[in-house]
Amino acid sequence: MSDWSLAIDFGTCFTTAAVRVEQSGAAGPGAVAAVETENSRYLPSLVCLDDDGRLLTGRAAVQLAAQRPERAEQHPKRALLRQPAVLLDDREVATVDLAAAVLARAADGARARRGGTAPARTVLTHPADWSPGDLDRLVEAARRAGLDAPDLLPEPVAAARFHAADAAPADGGAPIAVYDLGGGTVDIAVLRREADGFRAVAVAGDPDFGGRDLDQALFVLLRDRALDLDPGPWQRLWSDPAPAAAHQRSQLAREVTLAKESLSQTGTxxxxxPGYPDPFVVQGGEYRAAVTPALTASVGLLERTVARAGLTPDGLGAVVLCGAASLTPPVADLVAAWLGRMPDLAADPKAAVALGALTDPPAPPGPSAPGGPDTDVGSDRAGAEEPAARRWSVTHYPDEVDPELWF
Structure with missing residues (x-):
């Protein structure tokens, strides 16, 4: 039987994978490690159709998409939710197959690390508010990628497990809130640590807001500045159907993303x-002003989720920020203004979810721990046999999560 487990965090912009090898004869499980594909632990989620009708992933997909954007699906995770198929050039491709291509590539990198063997267990993470139908499509994509019967785990829950294992017992066992701002979604979870893991007290998410929307805010600033200076070059760039213009547009989109990331470290x-003699200057202050309203709304979702859990900021042991877009400068400031102290940033915001999916949460400090449950709700599960594969019910969460959800 295989001695290793696999976790994949299928992201809007990047996909990450992690493995854990069980150590024979060791006192506990082996360490969890991120998987590198093409010398990076962050595999682009973009998928592109080549001349032979194959679905390319990774660097080959990125390179071809820059030249032939009509053949690329930039965000297959979003496409998986919104439509059964997309048109790549003149070919209709099922969105389940796009997701399967990304999952297969991530799994292949992990298998290569383990000598080509299959994992004994696979965990797939997903946004907190995905419906059962959404999860069905993810499971079908996994099946087409050769990953049968995966366990499914909400992304903020995985991030909480990663944080708790890294930080315990600093938070004293108090509930943890997770704010996970990825490329395409924001997910929130409030969790209590209990005898056999975590119980989700409240979970919420917005499937239509993420880091790509922050890219768009910067793009709009750039567009308005260009149109104010001279609308001609901008209009020609975005109306020209020639491949050279398509490449220029793709390159500019990448430059906008890099500029957004740079603004977390620099002020300008x-x-x-193309078409303008001098570069445009964007100041960090104007970018912050552009993105703050949307980010304030996302932090409002965090506030409401904590309140729905029956908690106040003072009752939280930690608020953990994860997801690549959580590095955006206003995020920590907005959360701190509500929380009354700085939140914790995950050690690796992009990979925390994949790593946490295979991380066993630490044992709770005891039934009298601050923020602990009022009753010993974990006792009825003592000795219960674990199923071969588990799916946690994550129907859209207008109210509290079912108290029997265990992670």
Whole structure:
């Protein structure tokens, strides 16, 4: 039987994978490690159709998409939710197959690390508010990728497990809130640590807001500046159907994303736009002003989720920020203004979910721990046989999560 487990966090922009090898004769499980594909632990989620009708992933997909954007699906995770198929050039491709291509590539990297053997267990993470139908499509994509009967785990729950294992017992066993701002979604979870893991007290998410929307805010700033200076070059760039113009548009989109990421470390970025003699300057302050309203709304979702859990900021042991977009400068400030102290940033915001999916949460400090349950609700599960594969019910969460959800 195989001696290793696999976790895949299928992201809007990047996909990450992690493995854990069970150590024979060891006192506990082996360490969890991120998987590198093409010398990076962050596999682009973009998928592109090549001349032979194959679905490309990774660097080959990114390179071809820059030249032939009509053959690429930039965000297959979003497409999986919104439609059964997309048109790549003149070919209709099922969105389940797009997701399967990404999952297969991530799994292949892990198998190569383990000598080509299959994992004994696979965990797939997903946004907190995905419905049963959404999860069905993810499971079908996994099946087409050769990953049968995966366990499914909400992304913020995995992030909470990663944080708790890394930080315990610093938070004293008090509930943990997770704010996970990824490329395409924001997910919130409030969890209590209990005898056999975590219980989700409240979970919420917005499937239509993420880091790509922050890219768009910066793009709009750039567009408005260009149109104010001279609308001609901008309009020609975005109306020209020639492949060279398509490549320029793709390159500019990548430059906008890099500039957004740079603004987390510097106060000024420069963006060159074809047709204009000089680069445009965007100051960090104006970018913050542009994205703060949307980010404030996302932090409002965190506030409401904590309140729905029956908690106040003072009752939380930690608020953990994860997801690549959580590095955006206003995020920590907005959360801190509500929380009254700085939140915790995950050690690796992009990989925390994949790593946490295979991380066993630490044992609780005891039934009298601050923020612990009022009754010993874990006792009725003592000795219960674990199923071969588990799916946690994550129907859209207008109210509290079913108290029998265990992670």
């Amino acid at each position: 970025v420069y963006l060159a736009v």
